[in-house]
């Protein structure tokens with residue numbers, strides 16, 4: 229569909245977006261809607277920056293770690309600068325850290341990104357930067373292990389929907405219904421100045437998000453209290469798959485950099501997370517499913533993160549077959565894979581945040597896993613769909629998987645980065661012919 233010429237034009241637009249969103253050492257997801265440094269956005273954005281400025285890509289990650297807490301946690305937002313236009317800003321989080329930060333974490337993709345940065349250009353300076361980051365990442369992964377683990381399965385848990393990176397996935401509806409929506413700070417919907425309400429979480433979702441912000445703040449962000457007592461505690465196959473992959477990449481980094489003292493602990497976490505992911509398998513659903521820790525209830529539905537099991541290293545076998553079957557069933561119902569939620573379900577909404585739209589970043593991770601599992605066909609379908617979405621609607625936050633219309637924020641950093649790093653390239657790494 230794309231000619232080489234069009235692809236080159238998109239390359240320059242993508243770079244211009246990343247330059248425009250650069251705030252000096254870190255890149256905001258998009259102006260207005262998300263004006264600070266977001267954790268997994270920054271990490272994945274670094275992959276795009278690395279295609280033309282490797283030094284700046286390393287810096288993106290190093291700046292993110294200025295937000296790391298003493299206990300090892302890397303928060304989901306670092307408020308390096310002031311912007312009263314964003315809600316909830318630092319005053320609502322009440323976190324005692326400089327720079328100011330939020331109080332929950334986000335999907336830990338950083339180790340996987342650092343591994344790729346090092347592969348792009350290994351020399352003594354890059355190895356020194358990677359080594360310093362490995363020590364910090366190790367402490368962050370350890371934090372998940374201590375404070376965000378389902379005692380029954382060993383899977384990774386989240387204490388706020390924002391921690392999953394998939395804010396209002398229908399899986400969180402039932403566990404969030406148990407959160408008292410009347411106790412949080414009053415909600416100010418600044419997001420609706422940038423995006424229409426039908427494409428964003430509801431007012432009620434926001435009231436409950438704020439109740440959980442208040443819960444953490446009232447406990448002074450004490451991680452064991454939050455991990456054990458939060459009114460929202462859910463084990464998430466998406467987070468589990470991402471951390472498992474990240475631990476494997478960290479192991480590879482530690483090995484390569486001869487950081488041998490770290491290896492036994494990382495290796496043991498890999499084993500534990502492998503068991504954790506398998507512990508979320510639902511034979512009935514034929515998929516890895518989230519589980520509400522408070523009720524033991526399993527969500528039982530398929531979403532885009534279901535397919536991250538391949539990214540986490542799932543090999544051949546009956547479970548992989550069942551996931552591929554879900555993939556094909558879903559791919560047949562949409563024009564642009566991979567919708568964030570199963571289109572066969574009643575709660576599917578093709579344009580509302582994480583309840584149906586397609587995200588290019590998730591596509592990239594799924595496609596990478598499928599390709600590594602030897603499934604070039606499905607992975608290429610995802611890449612071509614992603615390129616077609618960008619070609620049709622530009623560098624948007626997410627897209628309607630049925631029509632390809634762009635939704636949410638515009639000039640979005642990680643979408644631009646994924647174009648440069650992947651979607652705009654053929655399997656040989658060159659732009660499409």
Ligand code: GLC
Nearest residue numbers: 257262266268269393394395
């Ligand atoms: C939303 C997304 C989250 C992302 C952030 C910034 O909160 O759900 O995954 O990190 O926006 O793009």
